[in-house]
Amino acid sequence: MRVLITGAAGFLGSHISDRMLKEGHEVVGMDNFITGKPENLAHLAGNEKFQFIRHDVSDYIFVPGKVDAIMHFASPASPNPKSPYGYPNLPIQTMKAGALGTHNTLGVALAQGARYMLASTSEIYGDPLEHPQTESYWGHVDPIGERSVYDEAKRFAEALTMAYHRFHKVNTCIVRIFNTYGPRMHIDDGRVVPNFISQALSGEPLTIYGDGMQTRSFCYVDDLIDGIYKLLTSGEHDPTNIGNPVETSIKEFAETINRLTGNEAGVTYLSRQRGSGDPQMRQPNIARAQEKLGWEPKVALEEGLRRTIEYFKERIL
Numbered sequence: 001m002r003v004l005i006t007g008a009a010g011f012l013g014s015h016i017s018d019r020m021l022k023e024g025h026e027v028v029g030m031d032n033f034i035t036g037k038p039e040n041l042a043h044l045a046g047n048e049k050f051q052f053i054r055h056d057v058s059d060y061i062f063v064p065g066k067v068d069a070i071m072h073f074a075s076p077a078s079p080n081p082k083s084p085y086g087y088p089n090l091p092i093q094t095m096k097a098g099a100l101g102t103h104n105t106l107g108v109a110l111a112q113g114a115r116y117m118l119a120s121t122s123e124i125y126g127d128p129l130e131h132p133q134t135e136s137y138w139g140h141v142d143p144i145g146e147r148s149v150y151d152e153a154k155r156f157a158e159a160l161t162m163a164y165h166r167f168h169k170v171n172t173c174i175v176r177i178f179n180t181y182g183p184r185m186h187i188d189d190g191r192v193v194p195n196f197i198s199q200a201l202s203g204e205p206l207t208i209y210g211d212g213m214q215t216r217s218f219c220y221v222d223d224l225i226d227g228i229y230k231l232l233t234s235g236e237h238d239p240t241n242i243g244n245p246v247e248t249s250i251k252e253f254a255e256t257i258n259r260l261t262g263n264e265a266g267v268t269y270l271s272r273q274r275g276s277g278d279p280q281m282r283q284p285n286i287a288r289a290q291e292k293l294g295w296e297p298k299v300a301l302e303e304g305l306r307r308t309i310e311y312f313k314e315r316i317l
């Protein structure tokens with residue numbers, strides 16, 4: 001296949017590019033570097049199966065030649081307003097990447113008769129009232145809250161993807177990604193994994209927002225990419241959760257990172273922004289992925305964190 005990957009210079013997009021090349025496919029990477037880094041793709045320079053186009057997906061997209069699959073991953077992804085890469089600081093760009101970027105990439109899929117994958121998110125479930133979250137849950141989302149620029153753009157993107165599937169018969173699929181971590185996350189991204197690891201490696205207390213009793217379920221990037229590859233190459237059209245169902249509180253998570261890094265500075269509690277819509281709990285139900293794709297995660301949290309800590313060590317110490 002010749003695959004167009006938007007957001008290729010980002011954390012997930014760069015790992016997907018690697019996996020597609022490893023499977024023998026050709027990759028056209030597209031990115032405007034708003035939150036991604038050329039460094040994430042530097043190792044692919046000179047690879048004749050990899051081509052890069054610097055472009056904003058909110059503008060009309062033209063890719064010369066045949067495209068067999070499109071993976072739309074371009075979007076800011078960090079909810080942290082303290083980070084310059086957080087979508088609260090890139091609100092219009094985030095809505096445009098989810099809305100116009102999805103429209104433009106679906107247009108390419110229609111014109112090319114290509115398989116299409118939308119990178120959606122557990123955020124479409126909002127602050128969930130159903131736990132764990134199954135794909136049939138409609139969500140509990142504030143349409144005007146601080147996270148709405150991301151959540152509603154992704155919900156619109158899902159609706160548009162299904163419209164192209166139902167009306168134009170485009171061969172689409174939707175992956176609902178739950179919190180994923182690993183090498184190539186941006187150190188200043190503001191999400192909890194880079195924040196905690198960089199604080200721990202600098203000997204600082206880890207900043208817990210609120211009482212730390214909110215939960216997340218963290219998936220190591222290699223597991224996620226494996227699920228994504230299986231979904232892309234399946235005949236599925238319905239949204240599919242991909243994530244690790246092992247749930248941990250943020251407080252417990254901070255303690256694990258301090259233990260693995262030997263950080264003795266402990267933690268500090270900061271206020272959780274009121275009205276930020278920070279979900280209280282999040283855990284995927286992955287029965288669908290298990291049944292339809294034969295997929296489940298394999299890398300345990302501590303093992304994945306050790307690998308991620310090594311990556312950050314090389315950049316911080």
Ligand code: NAD
Pocket residue numbers: 006007008009010011012013030031032033034035036037055056057058072073074075076077078096097101119120121122176177178179180181186
């Ligand atoms: P990231 O910020 O590392 O990567 C996103 C990439 O998209 C960046 O390289 C950025 O420059 C690029 N981009 C953004 N807007 C663009 C535009 N208009 N035109 C071209 N390129 C643009 O984030 P990530 O964690 O790799 O997330 C990738 C995708 O996966 C996003 O769509 C995100 O919503 C989704 N997702 C990620 C997670 C996670 O835990 N990492 C969870 C749920 C969903």
Ligand code: UDP
Pocket residue numbers: 078079080179190191192193195196207208209210214216250272278279
């Ligand atoms: N969080 C935290 N300290 C930080 C960064 C994040 O306590 O320095 C919390 C945040 O409030 C949220 C959880 O960790 O409850 C996960 O945050 P992240 O930004 O990684 O993404 P989210 O899962 O909220 O989309």
